[in-house]
Amino acid sequence: MVKVIEAKKLQVTIQTNEGPLYAVRGVDLDLFQGETLALVGESGSGKSIATHSLMGLLPKNAKVTADKLAFGKTDLLNLTKSQEQQIRGAKISMIFQDPLSALNPTMRVGKQIAEALTHHQHISHHELKQRVLRQIKDVGIPNPSQTYRKYPHQLSGGQRQRILIAMALIDHPEVLIADEPTTALDVTIQAQILQLLKQQKQKYGLSMIFITHDMGVVAAIADRVAVMYAGEIIEVGTAEEIFYHPQHPYTWGLLEAVPSEQNPDEKLFTLPGTPPDLKTISKGDPFAPRNPYALDIDFEQKPPVFQLSDTHFVKSWLLDKRTPAYTPPETIQKRWQTFKARQRGRLNEASISV
Numbered sequence: 001m002v003k004v005i006e007a008k009k010l011q012v013t014i015q016t017n018e019g020p021l022y023a024v025r026g027v028d029l030d031l032f033q034g035e036t037l038a039l040v041g042e043s044g045s046g047k048s049i050a051t052h053s054l055m056g057l058l059p060k061n062a063k064v065t066a067d068k069l070a071f072g073k074t075d076l077l078n079l080t081k082s083q084e085q086q087i088r089g090a091k092i093s094m095i096f097q098d099p100l101s102a103l104n105p106t107m108r109v110g111k112q113i114a115e116a117l118t119h120h121q122h123i124s125h126h127e128l129k130q131r132v133l134r135q136i137k138d139v140g141i142p143n144p145s146q147t148y149r150k151y152p153h154q155l156s157g158g159q160r161q162r163i164l165i166a167m168a169l170i171d172h173p174e175v176l177i178a179d180e181p182t183t184a185l186d187v188t189i190q191a192q193i194l195q196l197l198k199q200q201k202q203k204y205g206l207s208m209i210f211i212t213h214d215m216g217v218v219a220a221i222a223d224r225v226a227v228m229y230a231g232e233i234i235e236v237g238t239a240e241e242i243f244y245h246p247q248h249p250y251t252w253g254l255l256e257a258v259p260s261e262q263n264p265d266e267k268l269f270t271l272p273g274t275p276p277d278l279k280t281i282s283k284g285d286p287f288a289p290r291n292p293y294a295l296d297i298d299f300e301q302k303p304p305v306f307q308l309s310d311t312h313f314v315k316s317w318l319l320d321k322r323t324p325a326y327t328p329p330e331t332i333q334k335r336w337q338t339f340k341a342r343q344r345g346r347l348n349e350a351s352i353s354v
């Protein structure tokens with residue numbers, strides 16, 4: 001499998017008036033060609049800051065260090081000006097949660113899409129317009145010529161997100177970072193945008209990092225899932241491993257907070273407590289104070305990474321072979337049973353359900 005993005009020991013520290021804030025703390029992350037990797041975790045866990053470092057979109061008071069941060073063979077930590085122009089916003093592109101604030105309210109959307117094309121100055125007006133019209137059609141908006149002339153406020157939320165997708169994809173990027181692109185949309189439109197992103201990904205062989213805290217969205221779109229907590233990736237695996245064989249109590253908490261398809265009205269579990277202050281670095285596992293399964297060692301020492309399969313990695317002392325037997329929550333035990341059945345080929349449907 002070809003790695004399009006590779007981060008090793010990625011750290012992002014933000015200087016604030018109250019001292020340094022350790023937003024991303026030694027993240028190892030690979031993105032393979034053609035896959036969708038979901039990055040999940042509570043608000044403030046560092047998902048945006050980690051991915052913005054790929055785009056060079058960090059605030060001025062942020063410092064990025066890494067043993068490696070690469071796009072293919074290109075070192076993203078030491079880009080020349082011309083590499084920067086060729087890669088950021090072009091080969092690696094991004095869409096955001098709020099299309100209205102990402103679009104210029106005073107410019108027609110057609111013109112905005114045209115300007116997103118890196119070499120738009122070198123193309124004739126006619127050719128550029130045709131390219132934009134094709135792009136508007138490609139993201140599923142009817143009447144491209146009418147839409148071309150509209151201003152953002154004349155479009156619906158879903159159409160605006162489609163315009164942002166058109167802008168992000170007009171340069172034929174290799175990587176698309178989607179930062180909660182469906183959070184502000186209602187469920188039906190959300191499903192349509194996810195479908196569009198899947199189609200575009202397949203059509204153009206895109207690789208995608210999809211940031212969300214909605215496990216339902218993750219189930220619909222992800223090939224692999226990385227779970228972030230307090231600036232670290234604490235569990236990563238295929239979507240099947242994360243949904244049906246989760247090992248970290250934080251991942252259990254995220255899954256238990258999803259309304260089940262069988263019992264949508266059931267009272268949902270909420271993880272007790274709040275994430276730690278990112279200005280401090282704890283001696284042990286930062287999740288320990290919220291972890292009902294915490295062991296003494298969790299308060300003393302950070303857990304190493306345990307590998308369960310070629311694709312499944314977990315940072316939790318529960319995986320240490322010296323840990324006494326424990327019983328995960330009932331809903332998680334059921335997921336493990338489903339995993340076993342899927343492994344045996346008894347339940348071999350490809351799709352993941354929450």
Ligand SMILES: Nc1ncnc2c1ncn2[C@@H]1O[C@H](COP(=O)(O)OP(=O)(O)OP(=O)(O)O)[C@@H](O)[C@H]1O
Nearest residue numbers: 014016023042043044045046047048049050059278
């Ligand atoms: N410009 C900034 N100055 C200071 N702290 C910041 C800045 N931007 C982000 N942070 C802090 O960095 C941490 C990680 O933020 P980040 O936006 O990456 O989280 P997230 O997981 O993407 O959350 P959300 O789901 O809310 O977008 C948070 O504690 C946040 O408050």
